[in-house]
Amino acid sequence: MHIVIIGNGITGISCALGIRKKDATAEVTVISSESEHFFSRTALMYIYMGHMKYEHTKPYEDWFWAKNRINLVRGYVSRVHTESASVNLENGRIIQYDKLLIASGSKPNKFDWPGQNLPGVQGLYSLQDLQNMELHTRGISEAVIVGGGLIGIEMAEMLLSRQIKVHFLVREKYYWSNALPEEEARMISRHIREHHINLQPETELREIIAGDSGKVQGVITQAGEIIPCQFVGLTAGVRPNISFIESSGIKTNMGILVNEYLETNVANVYAAGDCAEFESPRPDNPAVEQLWYTGRLQGETLANTLTGNRTAYQRGIWFNSAKFLDIEYQTYGTMLPELSPEQDSFYWEHPDGTKSFRASYRRNDRSIVGFNFLGLRFRQLIAEEWIRNRKPVDQCIRELQHGWFDPEFSRPYYRDILNAFLACTDFKPVSIN
Numbered sequence: 001m002h003i004v005i006i007g008n009g010i011t012g013i014s015c016a017l018g019i020r021k022k023d024a025t026a027e028v029t030v031i032s033s034e035s036e037h038f039f040s041r042t043a044l045m046y047i048y049m050g051h052m053k054y055e056h057t058k059p060y061e062d063w064f065w066a067k068n069r070i071n072l073v074r075g076y077v078s079r080v081h082t083e084s085a086s087v088n089l090e091n092g093r094i095i096q097y098d099k100l101l102i103a104s105g106s107k108p109n110k111f112d113w114p115g116q117n118l119p120g121v122q123g124l125y126s127l128q129d130l131q132n133m134e135l136h137t138r139g140i141s142e143a144v145i146v147g148g149g150l151i152g153i154e155m156a157e158m159l160l161s162r163q164i165k166v167h168f169l170v171r172e173k174y175y176w177s178n179a180l181p182e183e184e185a186r187m188i189s190r191h192i193r194e195h196h197i198n199l200q201p202e203t204e205l206r207e208i209i210a211g212d213s214g215k216v217q218g219v220i221t222q223a224g225e226i227i228p229c230q231f232v233g234l235t236a237g238v239r240p241n242i243s244f245i246e247s248s249g250i251k252t253n254m255g256i257l258v259n260e261y262l263e264t265n266v267a268n269v270y271a272a273g274d275c276a277e278f279e280s281p282r283p284d285n286p287a288v289e290q291l292w293y294t295g296r297l298q299g300e301t302l303a304n305t306l307t308g309n310r311t312a313y314q315r316g317i318w319f320n321s322a323k324f325l326d327i328e329y330q331t332y333g334t335m336l337p338e339l340s341p342e343q344d345s346f347y348w349e350h351p352d353g354t355k356s357f358r359a360s361y362r363r364n365d366r367s368i369v370g371f372n373f374l375g376l377r378f379r380q381l382i383a384e385e386w387i388r389n390r391k392p393v394d395q396c397i398r399e400l401q402h403g404w405f406d407p408e409f410s411r412p413y414y415r416d417i418l419n420a421f422l423a424c425t426d427f428k429p430v431s432i433n
Helices: 010-022 041-048 127-136 150-160 182-194 292-306 380-388 393-398 413-423
Strands: 002-006 027-032 070-074 077-081 086-089 094-096 099-102 106-108 142-146 165-169 198-200 205-210 216-221 226-228 232-234 238-240 256-258 269-271 276-278 319-324 327-333 343-349 356-362 368-374
Touching: 002 010, 010 027, 010 070, 010 292, 041 127, 041 150, 099 292, 142 150, 142 216, 142 226, 150 165, 150 232, 150 319, 182 198, 182 319, 182 343, 182 356, 182 368, 256 269, 269 292, 319 380, 327 380, 343 413, 356 393, 368 380, 393 413
Parallel strands: 002 027, 002 099, 027 070, 099 269, 142 165, 142 232, 165 198, 256 276
Antiparallel strands: 077 086, 086 094, 106 238, 205 216, 216 226, 319 327, 327 368, 343 356, 356 368
């Protein structure tokens, strides 16, 4: 049996490794146009900032793949032929498959802005994007970032490390307020400005303008403001990278449509990771999951199916982590920017503006729904256990110390959170060791 995997990101590689663990005889081929070897995409920013080298981002030695009989093919897939069970590469090579996994990831969004294809205008997703950013930011003084997501704040930190002035355009009222509740979004917006980033909320891009050299010279906002710059980062989200499957017979919407087993409408063809879209997502679950851990979990789930044990994908409790400059962020459970009518929440923020905590819960029985931690660290397994078991919010806050793992000798902020919580409820103080 020959299993072909398009994409060597976390999803494709997790699947390949899982297949090899379960089946010593299957032929496994991984195709990627980005890089020969799997690397940690989340580490791209640290290469640019000089904290790591590319070779440090590869979790496996180069000899690992041949030893484990995983064939690596460097090439761009131009077309998938499901009727002949084959994949065409741009260089003319044709690869036959018995089973095919499409794990081709995402690509940055573009919205037909004039000038969006100028030299010095780009997103940040691939290794090639990093190489282009290194080239186009060499010796520049000002940059504009368009879009207020996680990639945007990473790119801002990267540019700051080179002493490049950053103008950060977001269309929302506060940074990432389409994902964060208003209090957290306000806090992070203040923090961004404190790092001397020119955050411009409720500002949209109209046009990117070129100079005499043909390279980017500045941008014009919808309000008519001209901002001089020599680099523009387009970080207004990503979309599934699936253009190469046109005319393949594989059903798509925004992404490749799959069922709970990550199966497409075509027999022996599967999709997972950023490029997959669930045709019938579960309540409160997004149709397209674009997180590192969901990509890994989907790849591991498919390894079971592709080796004869058909397995439904179970995401479990939602979580995510990120970093807003020097503020760490963890979220667990269903934490939406606006509460549903059936929910309420408790929010605490430290006076220094760099730490906050939120617990959301159901009104009817006060059972916990989810948590946001900013500038604080909490154990994932405990948060998930409390959410899964619908533990009362009052009990969770009184027992926060059980999941706390801030550095030794740091202030036990769970005490401050508890005192603030007790001050706005009728519950009596309890002793915390």
